[in-house]
Amino acid sequence: MQHLPKRIKIIWWQITAFNLFLWLVLIAGIIIAHHFWNWLPLWLLYFVGAGMVVEIVTEIILIPYRYAIYEYEVRDTDVEIRHGYFFRHHVAIPIARVQNVDLHQGPLLRLQKLYKVKIATGGSTHEIEALDHEEALRLKEQVMALALEARNAF
Template sequence: MQNLPPRVKKVWFLSTMVQLLILIIIAGGYVWLTNNVSWAPKWGLSVIGFIIVVIIGFELALIPYRYRFHQFAVNETEVEIKNGFFFRSHVSIPIARVQNVDINQGPLLRTQKLFEVDIATGGSTHSIDGLNRNDADRVKERVMQLALEAKNAQ
């Protein structure tokens, strides 16, 4: 099994900061609500603040563990993707079922020059997030080559 590049931790950190920004905007909306309507309780902001601290603290604390449990492997018969710390998942995608492989890059991945490889089958799409450009190209080419060979063998 192969680990993701360490730079993916920065992407996860940035993602948590975006979540924090959204939660702060929600808290700001609640402050506006308490100032403009009489039925909104003032103590609600304390509850929202506590929830924000717990969620963001939990997300930040789990980044090293999340990194440790994200792995993938490509072999002749399947693509394996393992992830999750509390709720672990181990997905095995048979090579013969692969229909398409795409490489994508969102704004947070772009900040670290990382890419996401999406492997599509008939029923679903599975992602390997946070690969270097060379690794993403290599995974895509390898999976597509193996999928073509498997389809030709049938």
């Protein structure tokens, strides 16, 4: 089983920082609404602040664990993906059912030169969160070649 590139941790840190920003905007809105219009109770501020602390601390603590348990492997018969810390997901995608492999790159992935790999079957789509460009291309070519070979075998 292979792990994601270590640079994915930077993206997860950036997402956590953005979530913190959103929480702080919400808290500022509650403070402004309470101060100027006095229509939101002050206890709501404490409740939201506690929620923010719990979520951000949990996300920060779980980043190394999330990285350690996210694995994938391409075999002759299937593509296996394992991830999830509270609810574990272990997916085996049969090669014969693979219809398409797409590479996607959003702004955060682009900054780290990583690609999200989406493997589409007839009924669903499965993702590998981030791979280096060379590894993503190699995986795409390998999976599509195995899928074409499996289709030709029937």
